[in-house]
Amino acid sequence: MSADARQTSHSSNWVPDRKDTILVTGAAGFIGSCLVKYLNEQGYERLILSDDFSRPDKLKNLERKQYLQRIDREQLLDWLAHEGWDHSIRFIFHIGARTDTTEFNRQIFDRLNVQYSQQLWNYAVKRQIPFLYASSAATYGDGSQGYDDDHARIPELKPLNPYGWSKQQFDLWVLSQEQTPPFWYGLKFFNVYGPNEYHKGRMASVIWHAYRQIQETGIVRLFQSHRPEYRDGEQLRDFIYVKDILKICFWCMQHLPPSGIYNAGTGKARTFYDLVKATFAAVNKPLQVQYIPIPEDIRNTYQYFTEARMEKLRKAGYTDPFSSLEDGIADYVQQYLLTHQYY
Numbered sequence: 001m002s003a004d005a006r007q008t009s010h011s012s013n014w015v016p017d018r019k020d021t022i023l024v025t026g027a028a029g030f031i032g033s034c035l036v037k038y039l040n041e042q043g044y045e046r047l048i049l050s051d052d053f054s055r056p057d058k059l060k061n062l063e064r065k066q067y068l069q070r071i072d073r074e075q076l077l078d079w080l081a082h083e084g085w086d087h088s089i090r091f092i093f094h095i096g097a098r099t100d101t102t103e104f105n106r107q108i109f110d111r112l113n114v115q116y117s118q119q120l121w122n123y124a125v126k127r128q129i130p131f132l133y134a135s136s137a138a139t140y141g142d143g144s145q146g147y148d149d150d151h152a153r154i155p156e157l158k159p160l161n162p163y164g165w166s167k168q169q170f171d172l173w174v175l176s177q178e179q180t181p182p183f184w185y186g187l188k189f190f191n192v193y194g195p196n197e198y199h200k201g202r203m204a205s206v207i208w209h210a211y212r213q214i215q216e217t218g219i220v221r222l223f224q225s226h227r228p229e230y231r232d233g234e235q236l237r238d239f240i241y242v243k244d245i246l247k248i249c250f251w252c253m254q255h256l257p258p259s260g261i262y263n264a265g266t267g268k269a270r271t272f273y274d275l276v277k278a279t280f281a282a283v284n285k286p287l288q289v290q291y292i293p294i295p296e297d298i299r300n301t302y303q304y305f306t307e308a309r310m311e312k313l314r315k316a317g318y319t320d321p322f323s324s325l326e327d328g329i330a331d332y333v334q335q336y337l338l339t340h341q342y343y
Contacts, residue, residue: 026096138164190265194242241328265308
């Protein structure tokens with residue numbers, strides 16, 4: 001069956017119910033573990049979880065979550081082929097990736113973000129399983145080509161670091177494939193924040209770092225601007241609360257919109273100053289900001305502006321509103337950071 005024919009066929013036949021098995025990669029990470037919890041809340045407990053489970057700090061993300069089995073990332077593809085699960089998995093959420101934007105070893109990204117994703121895609125094609133994977137706004141580079149998720153524009157993008165290039169390379173490979181899963185989605189995640197990112201260290205969201213600094217010193221350090229058109233702290237990002245990301249992922253599984261690559265942001269850029277102001281307000285402490293130089297190892301690859309164009313997802317039928325930056329930060333800080341809770 002052609003991709004076009006599949007898209008126009010009765011999609012309800014492809015929607016997994018609560019008795020079906022779902023595979024989640026990156027399941028012990030930030031977004032992946034939140035997705036596992038969200039699926040549990042919707043009644044889905046027949047989950048196969050895959051990740052690098054060697055880090056105890058990541059395993060805390062899976063406490064009190066319901067699932068069938070954990071399979072190490074390096075054994076997943078062989079396990080699927082030999083354990084019989086390949087016939088019963090009804091949806092794949094491929095959230096796992098190496099996401100460190102300060103890592104410059106391209107071989108790591110080629111293996112984990114490109115080749116591994118290609119193998120999992122080919123498996124989904126062979127078994128005809130709907131497939132959703134995490135792309136990234138890092139593919140947009142310095143933003144000079146805009147933030148349009150039109151497939152025709154994607155080859156023009158020039159990411160600023162090996163992580164972004166790996167996501168771009170997989171996006172382009174996907175768009176070149178004649179054989180596809182019955183439904184597939186590449187979600188370009190913008191700046192995601194929220195619970196379960198405790199293990200990410202330097203790569204955790206600015207909200208997490210701001211909260212830590214407020215508790216430790218009462219002062220938040222923000223990067224200075226090294227470009228004259230931006231004042232210090234007024235670099236802009238499209239910050240999206242992880243719970244909004246989860247809703248998009250689940251909606252794709254439930255409604256199976258037209259296959260393709262979609263932006264996953266709010267469509268509204270906000271400054272880092274706004275973010276810090278909201279974080280201070282969430283802990284009810286006075287605003288104090290100190291500006292510091294951007295570290296030299298990331299200065300040349302630092303994005304000053306990101307803002308998702310969200311018309312494509314809206315036209316596909318997604319109608320839920322996105323959390324404001326203030327509401328998302330208040331929920332994150334008060335429900336999770338202040339209480340040391342996981343989602």
